[in-house]
Amino acid sequence: MRQETVADPPSRPDWAARRVNLASPRLGAEATACSDDFFAPMARMLLDEPPVWRPGVFDENGKWMDGWESRRRRDAGHDWCVVKLGARGRIAGVDVDTSFFTGNNPRAAEVWAVRSDTPPTDAAPWRRIVPAAALSPNAHHFLKAEGGDEAYDWVRLDILPDGGVARLRVYGDPVPAWDDVDPAAEVELSALRNGGRIVAFNDAHYGEVEALLSEGRGRDMGDGWETRRRREPGHDWIIVQLGAAGTVARIEIDTAHFKGNFPDRASLQAAEVGWGTDESVVTQSMFWPRLMAEKPLGPDRIHVFSGEDLESLGPVTHVKLNIHPDGGVSRLRIFGRRS
Secondary structure, three states: OOOOEEOOOOOOOHHHHOOEEOOOHHHOOEEEEEOOOOOEOHHHHHOOOOOEEOOOOEEOOEEOOOOEEOOOOOOOOOEEEEEEEEEEEEEEEEEEEOOOOOOOOOOEEEEEEEOOOOOOOOOOOOEEEEEEEEOOOOOEEEEEOOOOOOEEEEEEEEEEOOOEEOEEEEEEEEOOOHHHOOOOOOEEOOOHHHOOEEEEEOOOOEEOHHHHHOOOOOOOOOOOEEOOOOOOOOOEEEEEEEEEEEEEEEEEEEOOOOOOOOOOEEEEEEEOOOOOOHHHHHHHHOOOOEEEEEEEOOOOOEEEEEHHHOOOOOOEEEEEEEEEOOOEEOEEEEEEEEO
């Protein structure tokens, strides 16, 4: 039986670790056009899962590769791929990952971006936000963007001249269209597309923590946050920074697909944090007031808590989910009114 090799997760710089991947399909991002994807389809380049290597696996066009790969060019041009971001956002930088592309990686890459409500053409006002940078085989390339406070909807990855890219990550801050939303309306304050983000957690042995704030329900048990089995007293936790300060009105905790490993109980703490680093927030969170006392959870279902389930804390910016003692949660949704 052939064995797959999975790429190791990268050690992300702080500017990337503190931001959302705007090119994640979990947000609704998609690759919409490319110059050529003869060897490997462009959609594969955006997958949230780390790339894999499948030795000895071939398809009708050649070696199966996990990413986007164009054929060998025989002219003076270069290949490109256009990506619709999952949310309009300010871009801090990108990761151009060439994992497992060793003799077929591009020599260089650059990234362009544009703000547009419709699919952009070549004549659109594209701005180069990442100048041409050399690419190495089988490596992550964290490249900071030059874009200031401009928010973008689309990016175009140019590879020079051709080759394969395993994954493209576009790290940035979503810019919600709050001006179009009634301030009195109840909104999902925690959603990635509204600027919510994971600040810290004590353990994430399985799954992917960003999935917790993603759209829809989890597709399987790997599409969520799951801790290892706890063999000592205590409980597990995760901290979420809301996309906007607000008063919490309703909480949804979804244990979709977690049937024999859902948490027994859950509780919540929250606070309005005006300053500090992620590390200082973790320390402060030990003393945050209670938003919700421990409530029982069940397998594979959506649990809704509101009204008398929640304490009246006023506006908060951060929420800490405590699971007792351990287990898996597919989605956490925090609804409220912006303040």
